[in-house]
Amino acid sequence: MQDPVITPDLIKQHGLTPEEYGRIKDILGREPNYTELGIFSVMWSEHCSYKNSRPLLKTFPTKSPKILVGAGEENAGIIDIGDGLAIAFKIESHNHPSAVEPFQGAATGVGGIIRDIFTMGARPICSIDSLRFGPITEEKSQSLLASAAVRANGGQSEIAKNKRLFSGVVSGIAHYGNCFGIPTVSGEVYFDKSYEGNPLVNAFCLGVLRHEQIARGAAKGIGNPVFYVGPATGRDGLAGAAFASQDLTEESAEQQRGAVQVGDPFMEKLVMEACLELLATDAVAGIQDMGAAGLTCSTCETAARAGTGIEIDLAQVPQRAPNMTPYEIMLSESQERMLIIVHRGREPEVKRIFDKWDLPWAEVGQVTDTGRMVVKNHGRVVADIPAKKLADEAPIYQREAREPEYLKAVRAFTLSGIADTKDAVGDLKTLLSWPTIASKNWVYRQYDHMVRDGTVVCPGSDAAVIRIKEDSLPNGKEQTPTTNHQAPEKLQAGENTNGNKVSSVEKYIAMKVDCNAGYVYLDPYEGAKAVVAEVARNLACSGAVPLGSTDNLNYGNPHNPEIFWQLRESVRGLAEACRAFNAPVTGGNVSLYNQNPSGPIDPTPTVAMVGLIEKPEHVTTQWFKDEGDAILLLGEVVDRNDPLLGLGGSAYLQQIHGLKTGAPPRCDLGREKELHLALRSLIYSGVVKSAHDCSEGGLAVAVAESCISQQIARETPRLIGAEIDLSEVKDLRLDALLFGETQSRVVISVPALQADKVLAQAKILGVPAARLGTVGGTALKINTSGGSLTWDLRELHDLWWNAIARAME
Amino acid sequence: MKAKIIITPKKAVLDPQGKTVLNALEHMGYRGIGAVHVGKYLEIEVTGEAEAVRKQIDEACHKFLSNPVIEDYRFELE
Numbered sequence: 001m002q003d004p005v006i007t008p009d010l011i012k013q014h015g016l017t018p019e020e021y022g023r024i025k026d027i028l029g030r031e032p033n034y035t036e037l038g039i040f041s042v043m044w045s046e047h048c049s050y051k052n053s054r055p056l057l058k059t060f061p062t063k064s065p066k067i068l069v070g071a072g073e074e075n076a077g078i079i080d081i082g083d084g085l086a087i088a089f090k091i092e093s094h095n096h097p098s099a100v101e102p103f104q105g106a107a108t109g110v111g112g113i114i115r116d117i118f119t120m121g122a123r124p125i126c127s128i129d130s131l132r133f134g135p136i137t138e139e140k141s142q143s144l145l146a147s148a149a150v151r152a153n154g155g156q157s158e159i160a161k162n163k164r165l166f167s168g169v170v171s172g173i174a175h176y177g178n179c180f181g182i183p184t185v186s187g188e189v190y191f192d193k194s195y196e197g198n199p200l201v202n203a204f205c206l207g208v209l210r211h212e213q214i215a216r217g218a219a220k221g222i223g224n225p226v227f228y229v230g231p232a233t234g235r236d237g238l239a240g241a242a243f244a245s246q247d248l249t250e251e252s253a254e255q256q257r258g259a260v261q262v263g264d265p266f267m268e269k270l271v272m273e274a275c276l277e278l279l280a281t282d283a284v285a286g287i288q289d290m291g292a293a294g295l296t297c298s299t300c301e302t303a304a305r306a307g308t309g310i311e312i313d314l315a316q317v318p319q320r321a322p323n324m325t326p327y328e329i330m331l332s333e334s335q336e337r338m339l340i341i342v343h344r345g346r347e348p349e350v351k352r353i354f355d356k357w358d359l360p361w362a363e364v365g366q367v368t369d370t371g372r373m374v375v376k377n378h379g380r381v382v383a384d385i386p387a388k389k390l391a392d393e394a395p396i397y398q399r400e401a402r403e404p405e406y407l408k409a410v411r412a413f414t415l416s417g418i419a420d421t422k423d424a425v426g427d428l429k430t431l432l433s434w435p436t437i438a439s440k441n442w443v444y445r446q447y448d449h450m451v452r453d454g455t456v457v458c459p460g461s462d463a464a465v466i467r468i469k470e471d472s473l474p475n476g477k478e479q480t481p482t483t484n485h486q487a488p489e490k491l492q493a494g495e496n497t498n499g500n501k502v503s504s505v506e507k508y509i510a511m512k513v514d515c516n517a518g519y520v521y522l523d524p525y526e527g528a529k530a531v532v533a534e535v536a537r538n539l540a541c542s543g544a545v546p547l548g549s550t551d552n553l554n555y556g557n558p559h560n561p562e563i564f565w566q567l568r569e570s571v572r573g574l575a576e577a578c579r580a581f582n583a584p585v586t587g588g589n590v591s592l593y594n595q596n597p598s599g600p601i602d603p604t605p606t607v608a609m610v611g612l613i614e615k616p617e618h619v620t621t622q623w624f625k626d627e628g629d630a631i632l633l634l635g636e637v638v639d640r641n642d643p644l645l646g647l648g649g650s651a652y653l654q655q656i657h658g659l660k661t662g663a664p665p666r667c668d669l670g671r672e673k674e675l676h677l678a679l680r681s682l683i684y685s686g687v688v689k690s691a692h693d694c695s696e697g698g699l700a701v702a703v704a705e706s707c708i709s710q711q712i713a714r715e716t717p718r719l720i721g722a723e724i725d726l727s728e729v730k731d732l733r734l735d736a737l738l739f740g741e742t743q744s745r746v747v748i749s750v751p752a753l754q755a756d757k758v759l760a761q762a763k764i765l766g767v768p769a770a771r772l773g774t775v776g777g778t779a780l781k782i783n784t785s786g787g788s789l790t791w792d793l794r795e796l797h798d799l800w801w802n803a804i805a806r807a808m809e
Numbered sequence: 810m811k812a813k814i815i816i817t818p819k820k821a822v823l824d825p826q827g828k829t830v831l832n833a834l835e836h837m838g839y840r841g842i843g844a845v846h847v848g849k850y851l852e853i854e855v856t857g858e859a860e861a862v863r864k865q866i867d868e869a870c871h872k873f874l875s876n877p878v879i880e881d882y883r884f885e886l887e
Contacts, residue, residue, distance in 0.1 A: 101878040235821040262879055264825040321821050334823065358832075 003034035003327070014041035020395055027389045035327045035375070036383045040390065042293035042331055043300065046592050049394030052558040053590045056571040060585040061578050066547060067586060074217050075116040075289065077586020078209075079548050081507055081612055085468065086214070088122040089206040091130070091513070091552045091608045093591040097237075097261070098201040102168025106201050107176040108237075108263040111335055113205040114180060115289040118272045119338070121215035121279050122207030123474045125454060126466050129173055129187040129203050130513045130552070130606045131443075134162035134196030136435055136807045139658065158196055163808060165199045173203070174446040179265035183455050184447035186464035188513055191435045194521075197596035202552040202589075204513055204608045208472045215279050217288035218306035219299075219341045219367045224285050226299075226312060226365040227347075229354055230271050230337035233295070234320035237261035237333025261333050267359075268336045274357040275338060276474040281353075283346035285367075290337040296330045298339040300373045304391035311374040312365030314382070326382040330375065341367060401568050402561035410522050413662040415644055418653075421735040424700075425789050427656050429799055431697045431739065432704060434655050438803035439709070456508065460709055461621045462693060463512035463542040465613060470505045508613035510544035516696065517602040519664035522649045524566045526666050528573030528605055530743055533667045534695055535609040536581040540676035541691040541746060543618035543683045544611030546583035551607045553590045556600025566603040567592075574605055580669040581676070583609055620683050622692035623710035624720045627776040629689055630755035631703070631722060634762060634769050635675055635745035637729055638736055639665060645733060646740030651696040656735075667743040671767075675744050678765035685761075687754045694745040700738040700782065702747045703772070707780050708797040717801070719793040721777030727785045734786060749775055810855050812866045814884040816875045817848035848880070862886060 004010060011021050014037055024032050024040050032040065046052055062071040068086055069078035076090035094109025110127060117124045136159060166189075177184045182205075219226070278284055286306065288298040295317070303310040314329045324332075342350050347363065354361040368374070373390065375383040421427055431437055444459035454472060457465035514535040519527030536546055551574060556563040578585055594601040613619055624631070638645055647653055648662030682688050694702040703722060710718045729737055750758050755771055762769035780791045818824040827845040834842050851874060855862050866884055875882040 101876070104879065231823070234823055236823060262823040262825070264823060264828075266829075267825065320823070 006031065006034065006037060011037070014038065015045060016041055020044060023395060027386060033382070035330060036385060038327045038331050039296045039383055039385065042296055043390050044394040046590060047292050048297060050590055051394045052397050052399055052592060053553065053567065054396050055398055056568055057590070059571060059575045061575060062584050062586070064548070064582065064584045067584060068211065069120070069214060071585055071587045075119045077548065077550065078120060078214060079586060080211070081509070081547065083505070084210050085208060085505065085507060086211055087206055087208055087509065087610065088117050088120040089204065089550055089610055090116050090587050091202050091204040091550045091606065092116065092589040093552050093554060094201045094203065095199065095554065095591050095594055098169050098199055099165070099197065102165045102199070103172040103175070104262050106169040106172030108261045108335055109201050109203045110173055110176040111263045111265065111268050112291045113203045114182070114268065115291060115336070117205045117207035118275055119215065119217065119287055119289045120207065120209070121213045121474065122209035123276060123472060124182050124205050124207040124272070125452065125468065125472050126183050126185045127177055127203060127205040128185055128464065128511060128513050128608065129201070130515065130608070131169060131187065131189045132195040132200035132517070132604060133166045133189070133191055134158060134193060135191045136163050136166055162196060167808060169199060169201055170443050170446055176263055176265045178448045180269050181451055183449045183451050184444070185449050185455055185466060186459050186512060187440070187444070189436070189440055189443060190517065192517065192602060194599070194602045196598070198594050198601055200554050200594065200601070200604060202513070202554070202606045204550065206509070206511060206610065208468050209474055210476070213279065213474055215284065215287050217302055218286045219302035219308050219310050220285045220306045221341070221343060222308065222367055222369045224341050224344050224367045225347055225363050226310060226367065227340045227342055227350055227361055228317055228337065228364045229274070229340055229359060229361040231264070231267055231334065231360060232318035232320035233324070233329055233332045233334045233337070235324065235328055235332060238328060238331055261335050263335045270357045270359055271336050271338060274353050274359055278340070278350060278353050280475050281349050283342050283349045284340055285343050286341035288339045290339060292333065294331060294333050294337070295339070300385070300387045300391045302339065302341065303373055303387035307371070307388070309368035309370035309372045309374070309387060310365060311368050311376070313376040313379065315378045316362045316364040318360045318362055326375065326377045330383070399558050399564040400561040401565035403565055404562035410661050411663055413648070415647060415733070418657060420733045421656070424734055424738055425791060427652065427735070427739065428700050428704060428791065429796065430655055431651055431701055432796060433799040433803040434651065435804050435807060437651060437697050437701060439801045440804065441801060442804040442808060456619055457542065457621055460711060461542065462538040463510045463544065465508055465510045465542055465619050468505070468507040468509060473505070508616055508619060510539050510542045510611045510613055511608065512538040513606060513608040514538065515604050515606040517604040518649045518654065518660060520570050520605060521602040522662065522664045524569035524603055525573040527664050528570035529577045529669060530664065530667045531605060531607050532574055532577030532581065533669065533672045533743060534693065535607050536583065536676060537672070537693045537746065539609055539611040540679045541620060541622065541693050542613065543620045543680065544613045545680065546581050546609055546611045548586045549578055549583040549607055549609040550586055551588040551605055553588070554594050554601065554604040554606065555592050556595050558592050560600070563600055570603055570605050574607065577669055580673055617686070618683055620688055620691050622706060623690055624706045624722060624749050624775045625689040627720065628752050629749040629775040630752045631724065631772045631775060632748050632750060632755065632758060632769055633699070633745060633772050634679060634748060634767055636742060636768050637770065638732060638740055639742040642666065642742065645736035646698065646742035647736055650698065650739060650741045652698070652735060652739035665741050665743050672744045674765065675746065675767050678762055678767040679746055679748070681765065682748070682758060682761065687750045687758055688748050689751070690749045692747050694747065695741065698739040698741050699745070699747070704780055704791070704796055706747060706749070707793055708800060717797055719797055720775060721779050721793055722773055722775050722781070723777060724773035724782045726772070727783045730785050734784060737784065738782070747772070810857070810859070810862060810886055812853040812855055812862070812884050812886050814851040814853065814866070814870060814874060814882060815848060816851070816880050816882045817846050819879055819881050822879045859886060
């Protein structure tokens, strides 16, 4: 087969600029051939090289004594959690593939991130997901427009399309996670117009390992053989990474259909077990998964990390389709494949283990000392590129940034034209049934969130909590038959001085992913700080201390100065906040070019944070527990310095008034941190029965959720009422009091007898605190200076619990 | 009129189900089996003029019955 001739058009199709092409020629000292062009194009896409964002990413805090593997070093970061144990975690996007084929796109997104984790030598124990879609219900201000759009669209409304994407993505995640056999324990879903046609799918996975089990993705040891393991390479997912770095248009969604991969979770399970078994033998010098950019990325990155070269022959690569060209083999993104560099002489172990797991393997090449990545096909050289230059020296752009026009109107917004609420009872119902706030049970009931028996707090509370136990870990060496049976020195953590086993391997990890993109849109810097603060607050509510975070920056096209400004400003906010909460960034992902025909998405820097809970008795959930308990608010009732009283960018303005505007509430990181410290010390002292943070929908929604969110069994809610007295708050708009989203607030419940002590304690700890009311009764009752409001709990529960199911019917 | 529709995974796309069936057949001792593709078969009763029906079925296959991202379809009318 003849390779196409390289023309300016072909270069453009590969997403490379003429300057970048010039740079390729400089590196090679000649014109690249077609295969080399493809290789450069995927490696220099934003997805692999971060060429537009790298200078910004450098500003993140990435150091802490607990970090064993830091950001950018390997496939995922690793953090020490004590007793010789560590966790590996990362978040990654699969937005564009999910827009084209929601089920397989989301499924392979989950598969990809799981692979990143076990590549590090860790056993994956759970995953969480952050999802964004266009609205699935008609929104107040949009109903007229929407029905006009339906007519213009020949019958298929945007809402129907959003629902199709939503249900496809959720079942894709469920499919992969459930079949693979790890629980999906938490997540978040937002619905907003800006994600119409460009949904976001950010998948997070966490794994556990012992310190000595960390595996590296480096091609070490000249002469070591390079193995390809896993299923054969097909034409699926051709150039997916390059595809992820382009704007989505109607046309591209149609044309790029070939770019979606099909996942096979059962295969991945086998690959994982085989890799972990192989890693325990010490035969492995380096290991890397084939994710985005497949064979290309894994070969040049392993060589670049080790400062070596690598030489492979494509004729050895198992191929699923006949007559595949070198270009196709190098760029294919077939799933569930790994590249393993093995110490010379240990090849038989690889063969034995992979034969045992019924997996194809092939010796495809070896490590060289040339510093070059040489690809041959039946002995003929088809690509010869300096590995380090390809992997690490992608062009870096400092894009132009300009403050977006729309921010002027946002800042000028005041509440003067907005009348105070006349129907607070109805407003709360509207907010609770808005899919973004409503219970996500329609989503998480499709996920297996209990498999492997480690889930302590299931989806539905502020943060998920998972227990790490002996069988969460990858097997140690003594369990593999090939190594010598020496003294059982490995299980130190599981033994006491007498040599008797005790189950001391037990850790509690809390995790949460969050991003109120509306805030970030309205003020990238302040909004991003609030995003991190909210995740950290969720962890604090569950009793955890942050260990680290991973972020997924989803933005529009960075060539637009306004978008780049959003990116730059929000990274500034994220970095500052991650520093404040001692949650260094251990890695993550950047997804740019999230555009659809009607414009860019809201800037969405999704942040996942992981924390450690010291003792099981510190695990705290969000729902009220017992009648008679006192309900307290930690934090100010409202931030009176905020001219919008916490209503800027709020769910209330969006849903009741159809306005997405106003400066979002500011988060004072110092105060926020004090709040978390105080909350945790109260939790440690054993008085806190429930803790729930105030976020979208403000105080009223937080209290209502604390009343209705407990499940005592499947489909068996336990409703518990509350009487709240806010009548002493005077001179404040009712909507701001109930639905304002002032930051740094947490609703807790404590035994009534302890209430005064807790208030005194909070005062000593420097956190404003007030008693709001008492748990009990069959209704939610809020007394205000203007009168008393009452809601029937069963009605609230029904609206909140079934909102998404009803929309999807 | 009856439309008989056969939908199969595209040749180039991974077919985990077909692969599993292939493995099982081999384990049972059947020899000489090359590749297995598992698809689905539909029969749709339909009335109308042949050309219009053909167009209608083709559109239904493309838009709804198959997933053109990963599947091929073919059909005949009788």
